Amino acid sequence: MRIDVLTLFPEFIHAAAAVGVVGRAQQRGLIEVAAWNPRDFTHDNYRRVDERTFGGGPGMVMSTRPLTDCLAAIRTAVPEPARVIYLTPQGARLTQRRVRELALLPRLALVCGRYEGIDERLIAREIDEEISIGDYVLSGGELGAAVIIDAVGRLQPGALNDADSAAHDSFEDGLLDCPHYTRPEVDAQGDAVPAVLLSGDHAAIARWRRREALGRTWLRRPDLLARMTLSRADRALLDDFRRTWLA
Numbered sequence: 001m002r003i004d005v006l007t008l009f010p011e012f013i014h015a016a017a018a019v020g021v022v023g024r025a026q027q028r029g030l031i032e033v034a035a036w037n038p039r040d041f042t043h044d045n046y047r048r049v050d051e052r053t054f055g056g057g058p059g060m061v062m063s064t065r066p067l068t069d070c071l072a073a074i075r076t077a078v079p080e081p082a083r084v085i086y087l088t089p090q091g092a093r094l095t096q097r098r099v100r101e102l103a104l105l106p107r108l109a110l111v112c113g114r115y116e117g118i119d120e121r122l123i124a125r126e127i128d129e130e131i132s133i134g135d136y137v138l139s140g141g142e143l144g145a146a147v148i149i150d151a152v153g154r155l156q157p158g159a160l161n162d163a164d165s166a167a168h169d170s171f172e173d174g175l176l177d178c179p180h181y182t183r184p185e186v187d188a189q190g191d192a193v194p195a196v197l198l199s200g201d202h203a204a205i206a207r208w209r210r211r212e213a214l215g216r217t218w219l220r221r222p223d224l225l226a227r228m229t230l231s232r233a234d235r236a237l238l239d240d241f242r243r244t245w246l247a
């Protein structure tokens with residue numbers, strides 16, 4: 001997969017994509033991340049990339065000409081057509097379901113807004129999809145781009161050493177993940193790891209993990225649970241969790 005990012009801060013994108021799982025995925029050739037600065041597509045002496053917004057009032061908008069020229073260069077950089085995504089608070093909230101869909105595409109182009117964003121006509125003409133990473137306003141879309149690069153990059157085949165760990169991430173099956181534990185078995189405060197995890201009984205461990213994932217989702221994100229149709233076995237596990245929790 002190739003991801004091109006239009007940003008006034010390429011160094012941020014390169015740094016975010018150079019570490020961890022995504023950095024390793026780049027080294028393995030599983031993903032290629034390229035950053036493009038619209039400032040390199042300006043023609044005035046001041047290399048202006050922002051303009052006043054029509055109608056007066058505070059706030060600037062990113063200059064359209066450098067964005068248009070930068071996007072044209074991105075599109076023609078490689079033959080593969082790209083899905084062009086604009087990071088904005090006005091976009092659809094990013095979900096793991098959408099991340100899984102995006103991870104299957106051959107190429108993405110992420111447009112990072114700054115200031116108050118970009119001209120609406122540019123959105124209509126050039127943007128395929130608007131995505132928000134949350135209901136808050138950032139100083140730039142670069143953090144959103146980094147989120148998409150990481151979430152999509154880690155799902156590339158071969159990116160995770162233990163592919164299974166992606167399969168049981170939170171949201172992968174609509175649920176939050178179960179709790180995780182590591183050494184020591186009993187910590188300095190005397191708190192012990194749940195005995196079932198030390199039992200070697202893989203069926204019991206799987207049941208415990210599913211029960212905890214269902215219960216944790218019920219407690220923390222009932223909205224996710226409301227969207228699900230639970231199997232008879234899941235309903236029994238959740239009822240058991242609820243009985244214990246409410247006892």
Ligand SMILES: Nc1nonc1C(=O)N[C@H]1C[C@@H]1c1ccc(S(N)(=O)=O)cc1
Nearest residue numbers: 087088113117132133137138139140144
């Ligand atoms: N949340 C977010 N998820 O992704 N990007 C997010 C974000 O805050 N980007 C902001 C810098 C840019 C921006 C873009 C558009 C608008 S506007 N006027 O359209 O509301 C306001 C601010």
